[in-house]
Amino acid sequence: xxPCKHANLLLDVSPNATQAGFARPPAAKRRAAASLASxxxxxxxxxxxxxxxxxxxxxxxxxxxxxxxxxxKDPDSGQTVKVWQRSKHRNRLxxxxxxxxxxxxxxxxxxxxxxxxxxxxxxxxxxxxEDVSPPKPxxxxxxxxxxxxxxxxxxTPNLTWIPWEDDDRPPNAxxxxxxxxxxxxxxxxxxxxxxxxxxxxxxxxxxxxDILDGLLHMxxxxxxxxxxxMMLHHxxxxxxxxxxxxxxxxxxxxxxxxxSSRYHPGLDWYQEIERAHM
Numbered sequence: 001x002x003p004c005k006h007a008n009l010l011l012d013v014s015p016n017a018t019q020a021g022f023a024r025p026p027a028a029k030r031r032a033a034a035s036l037a038s039x040x041x042x043x044x045x046x047x048x049x050x051x052x053x054x055x056x057x058x059x060x061x062x063x064x065x066x067x068x069x070x071x072x073k074d075p076d077s078g079q080t081v082k083v084w085q086r087s088k089h090r091n092r093l094x095x096x097x098x099x100x101x102x103x104x105x106x107x108x109x110x111x112x113x114x115x116x117x118x119x120x121x122x123x124x125x126x127x128x129x130e131d132v133s134p135p136k137p138x139x140x141x142x143x144x145x146x147x148x149x150x151x152x153x154x155x156t157p158n159l160t161w162i163p164w165e166d167d168d169r170p171p172n173a174x175x176x177x178x179x180x181x182x183x184x185x186x187x188x189x190x191x192x193x194x195x196x197x198x199x200x201x202x203x204x205x206x207x208x209x210d211i212l213d214g215l216l217h218m219x220x221x222x223x224x225x226x227x228x229x230m231m232l233h234h235x236x237x238x239x240x241x242x243x244x245x246x247x248x249x250x251x252x253x254x255x256x257x258x259x260s261s262r263y264h265p266g267l268d269w270y271q272e273i274e275r276a277h278m
Contacts, residue, residue, distance in 0.1 A: 012059045013062045017072075024059055036081055094224070098152060099224070101148060109160070120233040190213055192210040193207035193210055208236045
C-alpha cells in the first residue's frame with residue numbers, strides 16, 4: 001500500500017464537517033464541559049490550553065458516514081462531567097471493599113472443541129493476514145489499569161468451551177453439530193447458540209445474549225468486584241436479524257462482553273477501511 005503523501009497532520013475536524021453541518025463547540029465551552037468547577041475561564045485561556053493539548057486530544061474528524069456526520073446536531077452526542085456525576089445510573093464505587101475490575105480472558109478449548117479456533121479466522125482475509133495474532137488479555141488489563149487508575153484490575157480463572165450434549169433439535173431438523181456449544185466456568189455450564197455468519201466474514205458466530213447470561217451467573221461468585229468484562233475473538237450476534245455485533249454492556253449488572261472479531265486486519269479491505277492514514 002502506498003504511504004500517505006499528506007505533508008500536515010490534521011488535529012481538528014475535516015472539511016467534511018462543514019458540509020455535514022457540524023460545528024465544533026468553542027474551546028471555552030469544551031473546557032467547561034470537562035470541569036466540575038462553576039467558574040468560567042476566559043475564552044483566550046481555554047483556547048490556548050486547547051491548542052497545547054490538540055496533539056493529545058485531537059478533535060473528531062467527522063468523516064463521511066461517521067455518526068457526527070450523519071447526525072451533526074444530535075443533542076445526545078455529548079455529556080458534561082457535571083451531568084455524568086449527577087447521574088443516578090452511574091455505578092459508584094463500593095465503600096469499604098476493593099473495587100476490583102475482573103477481566104475474563106477468551107475461554108480455552110476442550111479437546112472436542114479445538115475446531116472453534118478456525119472460527120476466529122476471517123474467511124475473507126487476504127493471504128498473510130489470516131494468522132494475525134489477536135489482542136492478548138494483558139493488553140486489555142493494562143489498558144483498563146491505566147484508564148481506571150487506581151482501581152485494581154485482575155484476570156479471572158479461565159473459562160472453557162465444551163460440547164453441548166443435550167441437543168433439543170426437532171427430529172426432522174437439519175443436522176448441525178455446532179448449533180449449541182457449552183461455556184463452562186467451575187461447575188456452571190451455559191448453553192450458547194451459534195449460527196453460520198450471514199455475511200460470510202467468519203465461519204460461525206456466537207450468541208451474545210447467551211454469553212451474557214453465563215457471565216451473570218459467574219459474576220455472583222466473584223468477590224470483591226466492581227465490574228466484569230469478558231474478552232473474545234469470535235464473531236457475535238445478538239438478534240436473528242443482526243449481521244454481527246461487537247459487544248454489549250449491562251451497566252446495572254456491571255458485566256460486559258467485547259470482541260475483536262470485526263477489528264481483525266484481515267477484514268480491512270472487506271469493510272472498505274483504508275490504511276493510508278492509520
